[in-house]
Structure formats: C-alpha cells, structure tokens
Amino acid sequence: MQIGKKIKLKKKKLSKKELVKRLLKTPVKNLKFSGKKISFEFFGNKISNAIELKKEDHVAEWSRRHKKIFIDKNFSKKDLNKSFKALCVHEAVEKFLAEKMHFNVDKEAHLIATKKEKEFLEKMHGNWRSHELIVYWNWHRQGEH
Ligand SMILES: [Zn+2]
Numbered sequence: 010m011q012i013g014k015k016i017k018l019k020k021k022k023l024s025k026k027e028l029v030k031r032l033l034k035t036p037v038k039n040l041k042f043s044g045k046k047i048s049f050e051f052f053g054n055k056i057s058n059a060i061e062l063k064k065e066d067h068v069a070e071w072s073r074r075h076k077k078i079f080i081d082k083n084f085s086k087k088d089l090n091k092s093f094k095a096l097c098v099h100e101a102v103e104k105f106l107a108e109k110m111h112f113n114v115d116k117e118a119h120l121i122a123t124k125k126e127k128e129f130l131e132k133m134h135g136n137w138r139s140h141e142l143i144v145y146w147n148w149h150r151q152g153e154h
Contacts, residue, residue: 025117032106032121036128037098047078047097051105051125058101068144069096071104078104091135092143099126 023031032052040049048057058071058078065081072078078100084093103114103122112118130137 028110029112029117029121032110033124037102037125040098040129042094042097047094047101049098049101051102054105054109056101056105058097058104060097069100071100073108089143091130091133092140094133095126095130095135095140096144098129099123102126 035052038050041047045060046057047060048055050056058076061077061079062082062085063079065079068081068084070079078097080093080096080100083089084096099122102125103118106112106118106121107114110118112121127137130140
C-alpha cells in the first residue's frame with residue numbers, strides 16, 4: 010500500500026540517534042500485568058511476554074527464543090512489588106528493541122529500557138534510588154550492565 014510504503018521510507022530515513030531520541034520520548038501504554046504475563050503497547054507495537062521466576066544471577070534477563078522474560082525469584086516478595094514490575098518493563102522493552110529494532114542490547118536498548126523502567130516507577134510513586142540500589146548494585150557487582 011502506498012501510504013504504508015511512504016511511512017516505512019520515512020522511518021528508514023531517521024538516523025539511529027533520532028530514533029533513539031524518539032523512543033526515549035515515547036511512553037509505554039496500556040501496561041497490564043495479568044497472571045504471569047506482562048503486556049503493553051510501545052512505539053506502535055503490541056508486546057506481550059510471559060514472566061518466569063527463577064534463580065537469576067543477573068537479576069533479570071529475557072529469552073532470545075521465546076516470548077518470555079526471567080526475573081530473579083527474590084523479587085517476588087510483596088514489598089518489592091514495584092521493583093519487580095519495573096524490572097519486567099525493562100526486560101520486555103529491551104527484548105523488543107533488540108529483537109525487533111535491532112538495537113545493541115548493552116547500549117541503546119538498555120538505555121531506553123532503563124528510561125521506561127524509571128518512568129514506570131515514578132508513575133507508581135516508587136523510589137528510584139532504592140530500586141537502583143536493590144537492582145543495580147547486584148548488576149554491577151556481576152560486572153554486567
Ligand atoms: Zn538492560
């Protein structure tokens with residue numbers, strides 16, 4: 010279709026830097042947690058992933074094969090609910106950006122995912138600083154991003 014083609018071309022013309030800028034500004038919409046699933050809309054895409062709790066050395070991770078994200082089971086505790094959900098947002102956004110938009114996981118994808126994670130936490134009136142301390146201290150200790 011003509012219009013679709015035009016839009017595609019327009020999108021292609023965006024430089025990577027501009028695209029990252031735009032993604033940073035784009036909010037995650039219709040975020041839902043139901044059962045063991047996270048779903049939302051982002052950048053015109055419907056994203057849905059199963060959430061699996063397990064022993065996770067790197068706090069959280071996503072599957073390259075399945076529509077699935079992994080969260081360390083220590084985050085299932087009730088007092089960590091906001092942190093848990095924020096992590097799910099991060100992983101699901103990162104997975105989408107790496108797989109569908111072909112961004113570098115450790116650079117752009119992680120950067121944008123972190124922004125969406127932070128926005129979610131702010132919306133929930135969570136404390137970013139304490140969330141960061143719980144999550145990222147572990148990460149850095151592992152030598153990961
Ligand atoms: Zn990340």
